[in-house]
Amino acid sequence: MLSNTGNFLLILSILFTSFIIYQSFACLKKTNDIIFKSIYKISLLQSTTILICFFTLVGAFMVSDFSLINVYQNSHTLKPIFYKISGTWGNHEGSLLLWVIILTIFSFLFLITNKNHPKNYRINTLIIQNILILGFLFFILFNSNPFSSISPIPKEGLGLNPILQDPALAIHPPLLYVGFVGSSIYFSAAMASVITNYSGKFFAQSIKSWVIISWSFQTLGILVGSIWAYYELGWGGFWFWDPVENASLLPWFAMTALLHSLLVLEKRNILYFWSIILCLLTFTLSVTGTFLVRSGILNSVHTFANDPSRGIYILSFLSLMIFASVYILFTKYKPTNDQINSNSKETFILINNWFMMFYLITVLLGTLYPIFTDAISNNKISVGPPFYNSVIIPVVIIFLFFMAIGPKVRWMKNEFLNFKDLLKIIVGAITVNFIITYFFKSYSLISNLIIISSVFLIISTISDAFKKPKINFARIISHFSFGFLIFFIGLNHNFSIEKDFNLKLGETKKIDNYNFELKDLKLQQYDNYKAVIGKIQISDLSTNKKRTLNPEIRIYDNPQTLTYEASIKTNFFRDYYLTMSNIDRSDYYNIKFQEKPLMIWIWISVVMLSFGGFLSFIRNAKNN
Amino acid sequence: MKIKIFLTIFFISFNLNLGSNEPIVESKIHKNLRCLVCQGQSIADSNSDFAITLKMVVKDLIKDGKSEDEIYDFLSEKYGDWILYNPKLNAGNLLLWSLPYLVLVFGGVIIVFLIRKQSKKT
Amino acid sequence: MQKIIKITIIFLLIFILGIFFLSLNKSSNYNTEFLVGNKLGEIELVSFEDDSVYTNDDFKNNSFTLINFWASWCAPCRIEHPQLMELSKENNIKILGVNFKDKKINALKFLKDLGDPYEYLTRDSNGKQSVNFGIYGIPESILIDNKLTIIKKFVGPLTKHDLNNIIEIINNL
Incomplete structure (x- = not known):
């Protein structure tokens, strides 16, 4: 029953989408500046249909309707209701439906909120956006249909991968999708802008809010993903430069660059061409990322079950999208004259873009390079954290200095900076670094520089907040949280303590300043898993403080999986992180213990960073 | 005077890390x-x-x-x-290791070029 | 100038997308097949029974040797065992078994229950030797000739198909 309803709604959405495109072309032919009422109405209907379609699937998951293959493969009756619901978008087919929801809702919202822009521009945006929607709807209907039925109807589902049964991972995809699928709307708008020759600051105004909002969500989405990786994957890090993580970071770099270049376009009416490129790049990278993740051509921690036919479809779609946009750009674009003054704000924004492109290309290259060597020379290589760290970190240092100075200069004017002030700030930054070095003892040259440059950015941004009569709080907050982020990552990275050893029940081990004792092992039965819970007491010999951590080894039944749950004790100064795993054919347990200073501040910094984005969104909405 | 303080602190903070050749x-x-x-x-x-x-x-x-x-x-x-x-770092991976830096240099050149072009005009 | 840039960009895009299309048909699973054709390094395997050591010289007189890593605790090893028993009947090949991270009693029981196909039986109690052979999960087998060149690698249990493949190779030369 639900299968038919779902398929019917999908076909209905395809009809609505086609009708919107048809009506839009008809509307373009009219010379007046009015958009047909019917277009508004159908757009609303289209969004509603897709939403109902999505909720039909959610419903199927809630009642465990195993007549749908998708529900059968990804759910189980014994799963808690929360994870039944989140299971809807925890798989490939369901998550594509979420894609389409965001595509349509953004399409509709863009249509109704940009009334002061010319008709042709708006209608062209609508047409392009709906072509994208159509592409994805066909993909869903013919290749990845979540409503495919199965017969005979299985009695029980196969269950959701236990490491995906997690609150962070339940909200991670929706956040991330608002980010990178949301970027589709400025992809469409950029194409429309080139086609209709609607350039310059008005174009910037029409997409600015969309860029800011997608950037803020993307930032949050990435954050939630890393938090999940931190406590679930059990190695104590939060970023592994894994291809799937990189896929979410690439559009973020492009968005960040765009966010800044739009400021220049809006204020000075220059960098139009570059902004268009960035608009196109952001969404193209989003689709590329989706392709890489879903086609399974990359080896990753987060691999979805994959299927080559998906890859071919997404790749064909991607190729069409790229070549269509390159064609339009080459044939329709009319050059504008850009004037840039050295030492003006626009120069610094260009510098921001320059660095963003460096990060973007480095990460893109690192992600794709193994695919290329394998295809060309049959040689499989890995590009992992050491590569990214050694290429990116030194450049971040220079970037932070520019980031601190940039906002201090004014638009257009060649104005000399107040070097005395800068000197004061750098002395302050070095003093802070000195104190930290003293406090933590040994560390390397590069971490010195990271700390100095990030503290420089922090102090300088805060001092901006007190100086200027009219300040942009959104910018201040985002910039100094970024400084904090790098600062805390630097500290955390350099001063983490790691211990790796084996213990058996009742044994005590002394390592450096700590005593570890495995006091107890308990077997406990839960709804959908069994758990071996360890009780490990850590005594700090210097302060005589005792802490007990309870790592778990979980045995899930549906599907049969073993997971290791880290036990984490968090406070404002440090995290204690401990995982316990069984060693095959031995009664010893492997213990990995980490003490990670100031961990929680990394999360807080990113939350503030995206908060800056939301603030800027509100500010922008008020101004228009 | 300030520069002196600056330099002193700068060097002290680096000296602390010397000899950490583990x-x-x-x-x-x-x-x-x-x-x-x-x-x-x-x-x-x-x-x-x-x-x-x-x-x-x-x-x-x-x-x-x-x-x-x-x-x-x-x-x-x-x-x-x-x-x-x-x-x-070998022949096959040369592009991987060098391209990021080439991009960095190339981007810098473009920016300088854009600014030069403008200052000539005015 | 503008035209050159445009053409370069289009070619670059075609190149990247072309590679993507090519890669779709490739398996992303990793294996160590690149070792085929290489010579084995110095072998130093300790006998299962006593502390005597087998070295390269011991295998130079066999036209073919199959080096098989196995353990009694490894379930797939049980699955491949009939194939090894079958292969041990062939004249042209000798099988060298390496008992991997195992307990002696269990290993002996395993061979008593399922038969002993091994001409030479050695042990790698802590697993360190396996690294010299590029082994990353057992069962794994390496087929070498009398010059100790690797002819073929088998990761995972030997199937009937693999068995026929080996018999074909050893009887063709």
Whole structure:
């Protein structure tokens, strides 16, 4: 029953989408500046249909309707209701439906909120956006249909991968999708802008809010993903430069660059061409990322079950999208004259873009390079954290200095900076670094520089907040949280303590300043898993403080999986992180213990960073 | 005067770190080796038979006085370059290691060019 | 000038997308097949029974040797065992078993229950030797000739198909 309803709604959405495109072309032919009422109405209907379609699937998951293959493969009756619901978008087919929801809702919202822009521009945006929607709807209907039925109807589902049964991972995809699928709307708008020759600051105004909002969500989405990786994957890090993580970071770099270049376009009416490129790049990278993740051509921690036919479809779609946009750009674009003054704000924004492109290309290259060597020379290589760290970190240092100075200069004017002030700030930054070095003892040259440059950015941004009569709080907050982020990552990275050893029940081990004792092992039965819970007491010999951590080894039944749950004790100064795993054919347990200073501040910094984005969104909405 | 203070603090803060020329760190090597039987993990993060064996072998090699690079060479000869998270700098990987910096230089040149063009006009 | 840039960009895009299309048909699973054609390094395997050591010289007189890593605790090893028993009947090949991270009693029981196909039986109690052979999970087998060149590698249990493949190779030369 639900299968038919779902398929019917999908076909209905395809009809609505086609009708919107048809009506839009008809509307373009009219010379007046009015958009047909019917277009508004159908757009609303289209969004509603897709939403109902999505909720039909959610419903199927809630009642465990195993007549749908998708529900059968990804759910189980014994799963808690929360994870039944989140299971809807925890798989490939369901998550594509979420894609389409965001595509349509953004399409509709863009249509109704940009009334002061010319008709042709708006209608062209609508047409392009709906072509994208159509592409994805066909993909869903013919290749990845979540409503495919199965017969005979299985009695029980196969269950959701236990490491995906997690609150962070339940909200991670929706956040991330608002980010990178949301970027589709400025992809469409950029194409429309080139086609209709609607350039310059008005174009910037029409997409600015969309860029800011997608950037803020993307930032949050990435954050939630890393938090999940931190406590679930059990190695104590939060970023592994894994291809799937990189896929979410690439559009973020492009968005960040765009966010800044739009400021220049809006204020000075220059960098139009570059902004268009960035608009196109952001969404193209989003689709590329989706392709890489879903086609399974990359080896990753987060691999979805994959299927080559998906890859071919997404790749064909991607190729069409790229070549269509390159064609339009080459044939329709009319050059504008850009004037840039050295030492003006626009120069610094260009510098921001320059660095963003460096990060973007480095990460893109690192992600794709193994695919290329394998295809060309049959040689499989890995590009992992050491590569990214050694290429990116030194450049971040220079970037932070520019980031601190940039906002201090004014638009257009060649104005000399107040070097005395800068000197004061750098002395302050070095003093802070000195104190930290003293406090933590040994560390390397590069971490010195990271700390100095990030503290420089922090102090300088805060001092901006007190100086200027009219300040942009959104910018201040985002910039100094970024400084904090790098600062805390630097500290955390350099001063983490790691211990790796084996213990058996009742044994005590002394390592450096700590005593570890495995006091107890308990077997406990839960709804959908069994758990071996360890009780490990850590005594700090210097302060005589005792802490007990309870790592778990979980045995899930549906599907049969073993997971290791880290036990984490968090406070404002440090995290204690401990995982316990069984060693095959031995009664010893492997213990990995980490003490990670100031961990929680990394999360807080990113939350503030995206908060800056939301603030800027509100500010922008008020101004228009 | 200020510059003097600046320089003093600057040098003191760097001097503290000199002499931290540590011996080869096992855990650093572990983090650079891919656990071939796991999904996207280094052997430092894994507890599989393969990871345990490899950790023992690394320990032995260090004991034999092998340098970090020699250990990587040995293992990549046995298991291929796939096992190293830090790709070697060789002909095949030249583009990987150089392109980011080329982009960096190229971008800088473009910016300077744009600014020059403008200042000539005015 | 503008035209050159445009053409370069289009070619670059075609190149990247072309590679993507090519890669779709490739398996992303890793194996150590690149070792085929290489010579084995110095072998130093300790006998299962006593502390005597087998070295390269011991295998130079066999036209073919199959090096098989196995353990009694490894379930797939049980699955491949009939194939090894079958292969041991062939004249042209000798099988060298390496008992991997195992307990002696269990290993002996395994061979008593399922038969002993091994001409030479050695042990790798802590697993360190396996690294010299590029082994990353057992069962794994390496087929070498009398010059100790690797002819073929088998990761995972030997199938009937693999068995026929080996018999074909050893009887063709």
